[in-house]
Amino acid sequence: MNRLATAVGSVKLKRPGIVASGILDETGPSMARMLSGGAGAVVSKSIGSVAKGGHANPNFIETGCWTMNAMGLPNPGIDAFREEMEVAVAAGKVIGSVYAASPAEFASLAGKMEDYGAAAVELNLSCPHAAGFGMEMGTDPAMVRSIVSETKDAVSIPVWAKLTPNTHILASIGRAVEDGGGDAVVAINTLKAMHIVPEFGKPFLSNRFGGLSGRAIKPVGVRAVFDLRSAVSIPIVGVGGIYGHRDALEYIMAGACAFQVGSAVSEMGPGIFESINAGLKEFMAEFGYKSIKDMEGIAHE
Amino acid sequence: MNEVVRISSAEKLNSSTWVIRFKAAFDARPGQFVMVWAPGMDEIPLSLSSVGETKAVTFKVIGDDTRKLSAMSEGDRLHVRGPYGNGFDLSSRKVLLVGGGIGIAPLMPILEAKEADAVFAARDGDEVAYCVPIAEGLGRRHWVSTDDGSLGFKGNAVQLVTEVLGENVYDEIIACGPEIMLYYLHRLCVERGIRCQMSLERYMKCAAGICGSCMVDDRRVCADGPVFTGEQISELREFGKTARDASGAKKKL
Ligand SMILES: Cc1cc2nc3c(=O)[nH]c(=O)nc-3n(C[C@H](O)[C@H](O)[C@H](O)COP(=O)(O)OP(=O)(O)OC[C@H]3O[C@@H](n4cnc5c(N)ncnc54)[C@H](O)[C@@H]3O)c2cc1C
Ligand SMILES: Cc1cc2nc3c(=O)[nH]c(=O)nc-3n(C[C@H](O)[C@H](O)[C@H](O)COP(=O)(O)O)c2cc1C
Ligand code: FES
Numbered sequence: 001m002n003r004l005a006t007a008v009g010s011v012k013l014k015r016p017g018i019v020a021s022g023i024l025d026e027t028g029p030s031m032a033r034m035l036s037g038g039a040g041a042v043v044s045k046s047i048g049s050v051a052k053g054g055h056a057n058p059n060f061i062e063t064g065c066w067t068m069n070a071m072g073l074p075n076p077g078i079d080a081f082r083e084e085m086e087v088a089v090a091a092g093k094v095i096g097s098v099y100a101a102s103p104a105e106f107a108s109l110a111g112k113m114e115d116y117g118a119a120a121v122e123l124n125l126s127c128p129h130a131a132g133f134g135m136e137m138g139t140d141p142a143m144v145r146s147i148v149s150e151t152k153d154a155v156s157i158p159v160w161a162k163l164t165p166n167t168h169i170l171a172s173i174g175r176a177v178e179d180g181g182g183d184a185v186v187a188i189n190t191l192k193a194m195h196i197v198p199e200f201g202k203p204f205l206s207n208r209f210g211g212l213s214g215r216a217i218k219p220v221g222v223r224a225v226f227d228l229r230s231a232v233s234i235p236i237v238g239v240g241g242i243y244g245h246r247d248a249l250e251y252i253m254a255g256a257c258a259f260q261v262g263s264a265v266s267e268m269g270p271g272i273f274e275s276i277n278a279g280l281k282e283f284m285a286e287f288g289y290k291s292i293k294d295m296e297g298i299a300h301e
Numbered sequence: 302m303n304e305v306v307r308i309s310s311a312e313k314l315n316s317s318t319w320v321i322r323f324k325a326a327f328d329a330r331p332g333q334f335v336m337v338w339a340p341g342m343d344e345i346p347l348s349l350s351s352v353g354e355t356k357a358v359t360f361k362v363i364g365d366d367t368r369k370l371s372a373m374s375e376g377d378r379l380h381v382r383g384p385y386g387n388g389f390d391l392s393s394r395k396v397l398l399v400g401g402g403i404g405i406a407p408l409m410p411i412l413e414a415k416e417a418d419a420v421f422a423a424r425d426g427d428e429v430a431y432c433v434p435i436a437e438g439l440g441r442r443h444w445v446s447t448d449d450g451s452l453g454f455k456g457n458a459v460q461l462v463t464e465v466l467g468e469n470v471y472d473e474i475i476a477c478g479p480e481i482m483l484y485y486l487h488r489l490c491v492e493r494g495i496r497c498q499m500s501l502e503r504y505m506k507c508a509a510g511i512c513g514s515c516m517v518d519d520r521r522v523c524a525d526g527p528v529f530t531g532e533q534i535s536e537l538r539e540f541g542k543t544a545r546d547a548s549g550a551k552k553k554l
Contacts, residue, residue, distance in 0.1 A: 024511060053548045054548070057506060071512060074547055
């Protein structure tokens with residue numbers, strides 16, 4: 001019996017861990033490698049309509065406690081990405097992440113991802129460092145609802161919405177996804193943040209502000225998933241600061257049916273999914289849990 | 302590790318190459334690199350050309366950022382992230398180092414650390430002359446090739462290595478330089494059955510192995526490399542053929 005099997009709605013996963021968007025997923029060979037290493041699926045880099053180089057370096061920094069980036073959604077554009085998806089889809093389940101400036105553009109990109117063989121599409125409604133995209137739309141419930149419903153009308157694969165924690169109305173945003181017909185919510189994207197180098201008296205990132213991820217944000221992510229679990233009845237995918245199986249368990253117990261791993265891949269390497277899987281199996285055997293489902297949301301009881 | 306360091310000395314080595322030295326708290330191995338930044342420039346990857354208590358980066362001015370870096374002097378501060386990458390494996394006994402152009406710089410710490418022979422290849426004498434006194438000072442056997450014949454052997458690195466191999470036997474070749482040089486050198490090593498390690502370059506952003514910007518096939522140059530063995534390189538279909546720009550789009554080399 002595979003205790004680690006789970007499902008995000010109709011998307012069945014042999015393993016509950018998914019590679020988060022923006023993490024070793026800009027190229028086909030890279031996604032294929034991650035799929036062969038213990039991840040249940042990989043979310044692609046967020047792809048837009050046209051090629052984009054992203055923000056200038058420096059756009060990334062990490063300490064032992066946190067990671068901050070302002071990559072600025074670099075991507076080769078949806079048409080060039082076909083070739084990368086072909087390679088990745090041959091290796092396993094790929095969730096196609098897209099970003100756009102309007103509901104119609106989201107719908108059209110999602111349609112392409114479906115053509116390319118994506119198992120689901122993840123709408124990036126939450127990037128904190130790309131002006132006009134992401135977070136600015138993702139904090140308006142009416143806008144979120146229309147993006148989700150227009151995308152739903154355009155595709156037959158499941159539509160997941162990735163949410164930002166940079167809002168006090170997370171529950172309303174979650175409900176807007178559900179009302180729009182969304183199949184799952186993914187929480188959380190990075191928290192808007194800044195790092196200043198005192199010797200220079202200047203922000204480090206070329207974009208000045210960026211998105212915080214890694215260890216420091218786990219408690220925020222777990223709280224967000226816990227809140228969403230009370231607000232919506234669609235599946236929840238948890239993400240933020242997962243470095244080991246105990247972190248993943250917090251998200252599952254808060255209400256997630258699967259989880260994504262991002263920043264930890266830097267410190268722990270691509271092998272992190274294997275080690276989380278091993279830890280989960282051991283924990284589940286010791287505490288008598290037969291499935292991920294058995295643990296989902298138990299912190300609410 | 303992230304550190305703001307003070308430049309302890311900056312020196313012009315030839316018409317286009319500078320070395321900047323600084324003390325840093327981190328330990329590093331030959332072949333590792335750092336991400337270097339100061340306000341007003343983009344952060345760029347540079348290999349360490351010295352890995353002792355005093356670290357150094359040696360760079361060629363080819364654009365805005367290297368130009369800005371070349372204008373810095375003693376006492377100025379740099380933000381340094383790293384060190385990143387795997388570094389060279391120095392366990393082989395008899396080694397031939399092959400450096401092309403600015404690719405010579407990352408090999409210098411090896412020359413300091415162990416008895417090894419070296420081939421320095423460059424476009425002209427100006428680009429490579431500074432290496433000769435260093436190799437002589439260390440008492441290492443070395444050969445120079447220049448494309449225009451202005452110093453040493455007239456020809457390219459691979460032609461000179463072929464000559465050197467006619468009279469010497471090596472356990473391994475360790476190389477860094479333009480990918481076109483590495484491509485033909487790798488072919489030569491495969492033909493001759495000589496083990497090799499080569500340091501590759503791709504467009505770097507995070508340098509920490511997660512953004513996927515520096516991929517060559519399914520390998521991360523920043524974290525799985527930048528040093529790859531001959532066998533690993535034989536499996537890379539993109540080596541010598543394609544690289545990716547800042548957007549991730551493929552372009553021919
Ligand atoms: C692992 C590694 C080690 C390196 N070590 C050295 C070294 O020791 N000495 C040295 O002189 N050069 C080294 N380089 C190359 C160096 O990073 C580039 O010369 C420098 O970034 C050029 O910046 P620029 O603004 O002056 O030129 P630009 O005009 O911005 O760029 C010129 C060329 O430099 C390369 N480049 C620019 N930005 C990057 C980037 N973020 N990542 C990778 N390549 C880039 C590209 O090929 C580009 O076409 C290394 C590169 C890598 C990947
Ligand atoms: C370098 C980097 C790039 C990212 N790029 C994207 C992206 O393109 N789209 C997206 O939805 N999220 C992106 N994210 C956010 C992650 O997918 C994830 O939501 C966030 O980092 C929190 O998880 P973590 O703490 O495990 O990293 C990126 C994060 C990092 C660190
Ligand atoms: S530069 Fe980000 S993975 Fe190598």
